[in-house]
Amino acid sequence: MTLAPETLAPRTTDLKVQLRLADGWFTACDLDVLSPGRGVAALLPDGGQVALFRGRDGKLYAIDNRDPFTGAAVLSRGLTGTHRGRPFVASPLLKQRFDLATGACLDDEAVRVTTYEVKTATYEVKAATHEVKAG
Amino acid sequence: MTTDTPTIVLVGHGMVGQRFLEALAERGLTGTHRVVVLCEEPRPAYDRVRLTSYFSGKTPEDLSVTDLALLDAHGVELHVGDPAVSVDREARKVTARSGLVVGYDVLVLATGSYPFVPPVPGKDAEGCFVYRTIEDLLAIEEYARTRASTGAVVGGGLLGLEAAGALQGLGLTSHIVEFAPRLMPVQVDEGGGAALLRTIEGMGLSVHTGVGTQEIVTGDDGAVTGMKLSDGSELATDLVVFSAGVRPRDQLARDCGLAVGERGGITVDERCRTVTDPHVFAIGECALAADGRVYGLVAPGYEQAETAAATIAGDEGSFTGADLSTKLKLLGVDVASFGDAHGTAEDCLDVVYSDSRAGLYKKLVVGRDGTLLGGILVGDAEAYGTLRAFTGSVPPVSPESLVLPAGAGAPAQLGPAALPDDAVVCSCHNVTKGAIRGAVTEHSCTTVPEVKKCTRAGTGCGSCVKVLGQLVTAELEASGVEVDKGLCGCFAQTREELYEIVLALRITSFRDLLDRHGREGARGGEGCEVCKPAVGSIIASLAPSIGASGYVLDGEQAALQDTNDHFLANLQRNGSYSVVPRIPGGEIAPEKLIVIGEIARDFGLYTKITGGQRIDMFGARVEQLPVIWARLVDAGFESGHAYGKSLRTVKSCVGQTWCRYGVQDSVRMAIDLELRYRGLRSPHKLKSAVSGCARECAEAQSKDFGVIATASGWNLYVGGNGGATPRHADLLAQDLSDAELVRLIDRFLMFYIRTADRLERTSTWLERLPGGLDHVRDVVVHDSLGICGELESLMSAHVAHYRDEWAETINDPEKLARFVSFVNAPDTPDPVVGFVPERDQLKPDLPLLDIGLRRPSEDGRRDDRRDGLHGGLHGDLQDDLRDDLRDDLLEGSTRR
Structure with missing residues (x-):
């Protein structure tokens, strides 16, 4: 992590959450709209939806927002938790749990949701010089 | 039907008859025999012992003890309303009233008994009843309602007191006339009778002991006006119930030449076989047992049923006599003898x-x-279960210490652990302590309900359930079975324990609680979907008392809430929400109805009237919620908390104000209660209702707390439930004033919130709680734990700090920002939320799961239709759709 001296302490409002899509990093939202334990949904350029979460340790996660069991785009509205050390979100509809890091459904091993690589970055500045890795 | 299969014919389908059928099934006899049942009453076997509970809310269906599906599965042919009229023992045939003739190999008579009516003049006058069947009860109820204000019961025994209690429950001035010098002469002695008398007179019943009934006096119309007593006095009454004992129904047996006793009863041997005919058995109250007695209690009847079934199966079994121990709650007074x-x-x-x-x-x-x-125990039969089980042995402590009340001298707490293994704990089903221990150690039962199911203990009169609970706990501890009662993988404590921790340490943060009190491995983690909302609810329930914010979306609390609480609305299957404004007591002015209609129309919401007397508007997207609330709040509505584990509605009937039967203003009371308890977070949802009279149109007895008006106040029922496991509420207290009622509900709700498990409705809580209803009554009515003051002050803190969550949210820009479908496109609606027309409204257009997410570009109608609702609310396509719907409707109506 290298930071220019004048931006040594970037305010959290300056931090953006980015996810890696097929064609590069996509800025989804400000970091400070993500409160620990609660997700938000973001719209992707292709019309898809992603659910973003932040753990109480500051780690960020991004998974497909669509609940594969019902088809509704609601995973961002589920409750998060820790199960045997793994972070998960429970669907608010029928309560199936999904591992936030791998997308695997903890209650049905045949089911998995897409996950995205996610990081924070200071806004409008080249990621190469002012990147702050999540976690 | 003729067949070579041997046939068992059972005459009579009462409790003992039903038990006999179950015993046949258990022994596999239903598989090898054809079983035919002839039943005189129009309904299958029901719990006659609890007949009176019909007046405290049980329906005839609740009283049923018959599992028709089970009988069906075993091929039992049950003919109700078709009594046997004759038996031809020579040809081994029974003829029923309908003309049905059934041949038998084995005939079992379980015809029960009939009420004895003393041969006094006027005994058949209009207004004279007996107290035996549900039909008797219905007739008494009807007559009491329309033609009587005073009632007298002839007979001060067990059934007589039951009947008197029933009359009082029907609002009649009630008298008991008993020939013997004391009440319940068979069960209690003079001292017990005197204690009983004082208590019962204290309840407003008039008791006349030592006098006989000489004549029933009638008026010109032939209806009862009074009765002449043996001491020369006359008692004015409009209704007489004879409850002066029962006699065996043995006429059928007499007619076919079976031997009967001098004072009635079909004479049987120790195998319950009639002494006259080896093909015929008699069980229950119609039988004169081998010990020369006719047993009028259900437990010996059950034993006879088992004996007869065992004999038919060729097994060992005999009935030589039975224990006459009884424990009853008569008019709310515990009476036990053993x-x-x-x-x-x-x-x-x-x-x-x-x-x-x-x-x-x-x-x-x-x-x-x-x-x-x-x-004999009168007034407090707490020790009955233990004492009865010790009967016949030398108790390990002195007898004096067993009857002294706690606090007097040196009270001995003699636990059931001291019982020998062969002590009978449940006398209804003859279950020993050893069998109960076996259920835990061999059948891996860990809870009282499991043990009940496994052993049948506690499923009869229920008087042993308390002892049962103690035994199960003791056995689990002794066998070293680790029962993890922890709330979830994060907390080893129960919800009740967490409640106490939060309250005592004034913990307002989930993280704090988890990091300090969570399981070792869970500390520092996120918690889980089980403990987060549970702790969120505890903090919300206690908010004003522990110094937390009462607003569930504040700070960390927001992250603990289930999605419904988080969005203050109810998530529906397509990701949209439904909105339910509070309509206290179901009372709503036309202007407000119009506002709801307008909002639903403007936002294109599907509307439906709920079971709780309010209106649910479905299909709101998350970003529409604040706009909808703003309009509702503006019109004077507030959140109905349909999304919360909290008070939902207090239903009401229209009550005294309009209804010609109403005796209190049920609507006002419902509104008062709903406004008092609105917003109260609890372990599960809370439902309530207030009925203005005993007709119970508001269905209060299916609610967590239900109120029914009486002529002099309110009766409070608790622990009712509808849904998948319906349960009628139990009567907690009677004839309460407004203030008494509110105080009791305050205490009851706070005691429930304090001690219930997560997602445990009041009905299951009441069943699980050691001591059940009696314990709850002790705590909230008699303040046995000395906590009522605290419970009341917790409730008043809640009431004083209530704020409407919707109003609070729409006035808070930071919270409002959360109400968007997409954090990076706040004006874009969720394209997955779509609707199609159904009848004259909308329904969710559900995505096909195997196709995956449908994009707006593939289906323009869906997102365009509700486009711009923030602004104009009247997108063209929205209008088009509405026009389509109207056309559809018109077309439909012309077709009709």
């Missing part, structure tokens, strides 16, 4: 404790060697 209650054994001694002021009377009969022989 063993040699009257001390008839030679050389026996009495130990008596009597407290007239408290209406307590306890007597133990003890042999010279210290053997407990029997006893």
Whole structure:
């Protein structure tokens, strides 16, 4: 992590959450709209939806927002938790749990949701010089 | 139907008959025999012992003890309303009233008994009843309602007191006339009778003992106006119930030449076989047992049923006599007698404790060697279960200490652990302590309901359930079975324990609680979907008392809430929400109805009237919620908390104001209660209702707390439930004033919130709680734990700090920002949320799961239709759709 001296302490409002899509990093939202334990949904350029979460340790996660069991785009509205050390979100509809890091459904091993690589970055500045890795 | 299969014919389908059928099934006899049942009453077997509970809310269906599906599965042919009229023993055929003739190999008579009506003049007059069947009860109820204000019961025994209680429950001025010098002469002695008398008179019933009924006086219309008593006095009454004992119904047996006793009863041997005919058995109240007695209690009847079934199966089994122990709650007074209650054994001694002021009377009969022989308990039968089980043995502590109340002298707490294994704990089903221990150790039962199911203990009269609970706990501890009662993988404590921790340490943060009190491995983690909302609810319930914010979306609390609480609306299957404004008591002015209609129309919401007397608007997207609330709040509405584990509605009937039957203003009371308890977070949702009279149109007895008006106040029922496991609520207290009612509900709700498990409705809580309803009554009515002051102050803190969550949210820009479908496109609606027309409204257009997410570009109608609702609310396509719907409707109506 290298930071220019004048931006040594970037305010959290300056931090953006980015996810890696097929064609590069996509800025989804400000970091400070993500409160620990609660997700938000973001719209992707292709019309898809992603659910973003932040753990109480500051780690960020991004998974497909669509609940594969019902088809509704609601995973961002589920409750998060820790199960045997793994972070998960429970669907608010029928309560199936999904591992936030791998997308695997903890209650049905045949089911998995897409996950995205996610990081924070200071806004409008080249990621190469002012990147702050999540976690 | 003719067949070579041997046939068993059962005549009579009462409790004992039903038990006999179950015993046949258990022994596999239903597989090898054709079983035909002839039943006189129009309904299958029901719980006659609890007949009176019909008046405190049980329906005839609740009283049923018959599992029709089970009978069906076993091929039992049950003919109700078709009694046997004759038996041809020669040809081995029974003829029923309908003309049905059934041949038998084995005939079992379980015809029960009939009420004895003393041969006094006027006994058949209009207004005279007996108290035996549900039909009798319905007739008494009807007559009491339309033609009587005073009622008299002839007979002060067990059934007589039950009947008198029923009359009082129907609002009649009630008298009891007993020939013997005391009440319940068979069960209790003079001292017990005196204690009982004082208590019952204290309830407003008039008791006349030592007098006989000489004549029923009638008016010109032939209806009862009074009765002449043997002391020369006359008692004015509009209704008479004869409850002066029962006699065996043995006419059918007499007619076919079976031997009967001098004072009635079909004479049987120890196998319950009639002494006259080896093909015929008699069981229950119609049988004169081998010991020369006719047993009028259900437990010996069950034993006879088992004996008869065993004999038919060729198994061992005999009935030589039975214990006449009983424990009853008559008119709310505990009365129990067991063993040699009257001390008839030679050389026996009495130990008596009597407290007239408290209406307590306890007597133990003890042999010279210290053997407990029997006893009588009036006013407090708490120790019955343990004492009865010790009967016949020398208790490990002195008998005096067993009857003294706690606090007097050195009270002995004699736990059931001291019982020998062969002690009978459940006398209804003859289940020993050993069998109960076996259920835990061999059948891996860990809870009282499991043990009940496994052993049947506690499923009869229920008087042993308390002992059962103690035994199960003791056995689990003894066998080292680790029962993890922890809330979830994060907390080893129960919800109740967490509640106490939060309250005592004033913990307002989930993280704090988890990091300090969570399981080792869970500390520092996120918690889980089980404990987060549970702790969120505890903090919200206690908010004003522990210094937390009462607003569930504040700070960390927001992250703990289930999605419904988080969005203050109910998530529906397509990701949209439904909105339910509070309509207290179901009362709503036309202007407000119009506002709801307008909002639903403007936002294109599907509307439906709920079961709780309010209106649910479905299909709101998350970003529409604040706009909808703003309009509702503006019109004077507030959140209905349909999304919360909290008070939902207090339903009401229209009550005295309009209804010609109403006796109190049920609507006002419902509104008062709903406004008092609105927003109260609890372990599960809370439903309530207030009915303006005993007709119960508001269905209060299916609610967590239900209120029914009486002529002099309110009756409070608790622990009712509808849904998948319906349960009628239990009567907690009667004839309460407005203030008494509110105070009791305050205490009840706070006690529930304090002690219930997560997602445990009041009905299951009441069943699980050791001591059940009696314990709850002790705590909230009699303040046995001394916590009522605290419960009340917790509730008043809640009431004082209530704020409408919707109003609070729409006035908070930071919270409002959360109400968007997409954090990076706040104006874009969720394209997955779509609708199609159904009838004249909308329904979710659900995505096909195997196709995956449908994009707006593939289906323009869906997102365009509700486009711009923030602004104009009247997108063209929205209008088009509405026009389509109207056309559809018109077309439909012309077709109709």
